[in-house]
Amino acid sequence: MDDELLSSEAFTVRLRRVGELHYHDKHPFHTRMHEGELSREQLQAWVANRFYYQRNIPVKDALILSKIPSREDRRIWIQRIVDHDGSTENEGGIETWIRLGETVGLSREEMWDDRHLLPAVRFAVDAYVNFCRHKPWVEAVASSLTELFVPILMSHRIAVFERVYPWIKQEGLEYFRSRLVQAPRDAEHGLRVVLRECSSRKEQEQAIAALTFKCDVLWSILDALSLKYPVKDH
Amino acid sequence: MDDELLSSEAFTVRLRRVGELHYHDKHPFHTRMHEGELSREQLQAWVANRFYYQRNIPVKDALILSKIPSREDRRIWIQRIVDHDGSTENEGGIETWIRLGETVGLSREEMWDDRHLLPAVRFAVDAYVNFCRHKPWVEAVASSLTELFVPILMSHRIAVFERVYPWIKQEGLEYFRSRLVQAPRDAEHGLRVVLRECSSRKEQEQAIAALTFKCDVLWSILDALSLKYPVKDH
16 A cells, blocks of 8 residues: 555645654754753854854745746745845844844854854755755755744744743844744645645655655754764753 | 956946847847737747746746845845746736737637747747856846846837737736836846956856857747748848
């Protein structure tokens, strides 16, 4: 029965299961972060390295946009790029991430010039961008479905950060707040596309593999950070 | 002196000279069109074939968007995609081009299914998209500078079409009207980028070559149409 098409429900369960098993919220570095155990230096390293991911989001989304065949889906997808770049100078996810960096003590300049960027983080993020560049567009969309797991993570993160890192100013958390609104909307569209376009079991399995790959990318970022900035074992 | 950097003025003159020599307004098929000598069948063939170009504009613009390094330039460039796809169902350059097609007697379906698309037109448009996919982003931007030559052409076309093809309904000309506003704004930004980014004579010559290439693409579309639907010699 391995080539039998999964129902939308069963397919969705399989996709969500990827998150339960592989999403980076279970990585020790992440666990420690949400327990308030990261030093200021470790938080800075996380923000600076993760910035390389953040600033590549419009790149991968423009690559996906170039492959989406219908105007209808492109009109929705393009909002992701607007969300990250903003429409004016002081807007957008890249800008709010930079402000998070400033709040934890990084300068704008040292985020843009990649001086803290670890090679393995660069490789992981570049692998993700190249996945979106070269793979069929539905797999690229499927890889974005980590957004299914974002809302719970973000609401938790905001509450935790306010409590355990009280020295981080409120405005530093703006990025996380904006994702509370954007991620569910993006995930809803992404999931709708993947459910609609995967018309064979093979395509469904490829979508599941794409989402697993994306979880590996996020996990690798934290692996690289852990190696350079070890966290305490429990 | 062949490797001496051109002044902005001299570089701009060279770019404009490409249009004077190679822009498709001088192609016999285009000349006949603006003289009112195309049959309804020829006009239909032009609209249907040119549609393949139109619907690839958001594709090439998303590819360029994925390569533009700054948020500032991306925020401006993204408007091109919005202009062509529209923000809602009944908007955008692709939609107004389809309405032009309907006005000259083509169905929506026969535009989307490419049944009138000539192989050489497909090859030319695909070559343009691949140019934008593979070439450095500044060359891709330079290739868009045919927009420098659009406003004069469009204002002429609207006046001519109203006179020589009175059977084309006013709403069919909406695409040309929208380009009167969009093209100068796009050309201004494109030219600004090319002048700013080309910091060696070699890069300036590559930009000029890119614009020449783009003129060849537009010219080839009309060559293919002429061969299949010959126009009278003068």
